[in-house]
Amino acid sequence: MSKPTSPTYKTTNWAAYNEALKRRGSLTIWFDPEMDWDAKPSGKRGRSQTFSDAAIQTCLTMKVLFGMALRQTTGFVGSLLRLTGLDWDVPNFSTICRRQKTLAVNIPYRGAKGPLHLLIDSTGIKVEGEGEWNARKHGGPKRRVWRKIHIGIDEQTLEIRAVEITGSNTGDAPMLPNLLNQIPHDQEIGSVTADGAYDTRRCHNAIAERGAAAVIPPRPRRPAMEANHRRCHRQERRTPRIKISGPGTLAKLERIPPPEPRRDEDALHETAGPAADGARL
Numbered sequence: 380m381s382k383p384t385s386p387t388y389k390t391t392n393w394a395a396y397n398e399a400l401k402r403r404g405s406l407t408i409w410f411d412p413e414m415d416w417d418a419k420p421s422g423k424r425g426r427s428q429t430f431s432d433a434a435i436q437t438c439l440t441m442k443v444l445f446g447m448a449l450r451q452t453t454g455f456v457g458s459l460l461r462l463t464g465l466d467w468d469v470p471n472f473s474t475i476c477r478r479q480k481t482l483a484v485n486i487p488y489r490g491a492k493g494p495l496h497l498l499i500d501s502t503g504i505k506v507e508g509e510g511e512w513n514a515r516k517h518g519g520p521k522r523r524v525w526r527k528i529h530i531g532i533d534e535q536t537l538e539i540r541a542v543e544i545t546g547s548n549t550g551d552a553p554m555l556p557n558l559l560n561q562i563p564h565d566q567e568i569g570s571v572t573a574d575g576a577y578d579t580r581r582c583h584n585a586i587a588e589r590g591a592a593a594v595i596p597p598r599p600r601r602p603a604m605e606a607n608h609r610r611c612h613r614q615e616r617r618t619p620r621i622k623i624s625g626p627g628t629l630a631k632l633e634r635i636p637p638p639e640p641r642r643d644e645d646a647l648h649e650t651a652g653p654a655a656d657g658a659r660l
Contacts, residue, residue, distance in 0.1 A: 408459060416467045428478075430470045435478045436485060438470060449475055488538045494569030496534035497541075497591075499558060499577065501527050501551045529554040531561070534572070551576040556585040570594050 390396055418428040441459075442452040449472035457469040470478075506524040527549060531541035541561035543554050555577055562568060568591040573582075578598045586593045 410460070410463050410465060412465065429468075430474065430478075432478075432482060432485070434467075434470060435475060435482055438475050439479055439482070442475075448472075484542070486539055486542065488533070488540060489536060490538075491533060491535040494567040495540070495562065496569050497559075497562070497571045498532045498534050499530070499541075499555060499571060499573045501529045501554070503527055503547065529558060531558045552579045552582050555582045559585055559589055562589075575599070 414433060415431050416434045418431045420427050438452055438456050441447070441455055442449065445455070447455060452475065453469050453472055460467050460469065504526045506526055525547035527545050527547055529543040529545065529551065530539060532538065533540050541558040543557055545554065551573075555571075555573070559568075559571070568589045570592040571586045571589075572594040575596050575598045578595050582595070583593055
């Protein structure tokens with residue numbers, strides 16, 4: 380019996396194949412002229428922001444995409460604006476550095492038909508900095524710093540719909556309401572799927588407020604907790620209770636007489652005499 384062989388493919392359109400490979404290295408950046416580059420008045424006291432969140436996010440996207448510093452990013456974005464013929468101002472590097480701390484990143488998505496089925500989980504990211512470099516260079520101790528990314532993904536399209544970045548000391552369950560708040564309120568949520576770390580009353584209430592079904596497995600109870608619960612229950616059953624017949628009556632409590640003196644105290648009192656007794660009093 381002959382062994383089945385896998386099919387082989389032969390490239391015949393070499394011209395189109397070469398053009399597709401060259402298009403992978405082409406750079407095409409589109410700027411929408413209707414984009415709100417300047418910030419709108421906030422109506423609050425103090426000076427309003429000059430650039431919108433979309434402008435700061437565009438500059439930070441270029442910075443991360445090409446691995447540039449802040450000053451190089453401002454020059455790169457300025458050259459792109461001149462090539463496209465737009466007379467927009469470019470935010471300086473200090474503005475980008477200051478605004479990136481509180482920037483609400485807008486994640487584009489296409490969306491799926493029907494209700495949204497959200498998958499929520501978290502992961503950790505190690506922060507590399509000066510401490511790791513010193514430990515690698517000089518062999519000294521280093522402090523490991525971690526960040527946690529809480530993420531919500533569309534089950535059908537696998538697109539990121541919500542994301543939060545916190546420190547390593549923040550739990551998973553407290554961040555689920557914040558992830559649900561990033562979903563537009565007019566978006567119908569069919570179900571929210573997560574692991575047992577999100578099995579809390581606050582998470583279930585947040586999911587119920589959006590009218591979605593919670594697909595969360597219950598947390599397993601520890602054997603030590605169950606043994607403690609049974610022990611407390613047995614002690615509660617053994618505790619004597621006082622039954623009061625009515626609100627106007629009081630329970631009759633039996634008066635306990637004082638304990639009798641010990642033998643050594645009696646012998647001391649008999650042998651010492653009145654003087655010792657007075658001294659003892």
